[in-house]
Amino acid sequence: MVKDILVYPDPFLARKAAPVAKVDDRVRDLVRDMFETMYESDGIGLAATQVGVGKRVIVVDVSPVEEAAAPLALVNPEIVGREGGLVLGVEGCLSLPGVQGDVPRQETVVVRGLDRHGEPVQIRAGGILSRALQHEIDHLDGVLFIDRISSSVASAK
Numbered sequence: 001m002v003k004d005i006l007v008y009p010d011p012f013l014a015r016k017a018a019p020v021a022k023v024d025d026r027v028r029d030l031v032r033d034m035f036e037t038m039y040e041s042d043g044i045g046l047a048a049t050q051v052g053v054g055k056r057v058i059v060v061d062v063s064p065v066e067e068a069a070a071p072l073a074l075v076n077p078e079i080v081g082r083e084g085g086l087v088l089g090v091e092g093c094l095s096l097p098g099v100q101g102d103v104p105r106q107e108t109v110v111v112r113g114l115d116r117h118g119e120p121v122q123i124r125a126g127g128i129l130s131r132a133l134q135h136e137i138d139h140l141d142g143v144l145f146i147d148r149i150s151s152s153v154a155s156a157k
């Protein structure tokens with residue numbers, strides 16, 4: 001089911017999401033809804049926070065940018081490794097329609113979490129996947145990409 005995406009300055013977007021205690025069917029339903037919602041809006045990533053659910057769940061599919069990429073759902077994702085320096089790249093957000101900005105992100109990250117079956121996974125990501133994962137994990141901490149750049153740099157499309 002496609003859900004409504006919260007739009008800035010909805011105060012829920014600034015909330016810190018809670019860890020998922022158990023990956024059950026409710027979490028799997030949430031993941032399915034989040035993928036449907038993301039694809040409906042032509043996004044490449046979505047955090048549960050953006051659909052008004054305060055749980056640490058993200059979905060990412062960067063295949064529109066990197067063809068070989070596969071859809072990825074992560075529960076309780078956590079950045080456990082950072083490699084390379086900071087790189088600037090343009091970002092947008094489904095919760096900030098029409099806004100884009102250059103955001104500094106870690107070049108490569110190692111992210112650990114659970115898949116939708118509750119199995120531990122670890123991903124080493126560079127490029128757009130690294131950027132998308134950092135962006136979505138930020139959402140779970142109530143952080144938007146505009147919080148990571150000076151407001152003068154953000155511009156309407």
Ligand code: NI
Pocket residue numbers: 092093094095135139
């Ligand atoms: Ni976003």
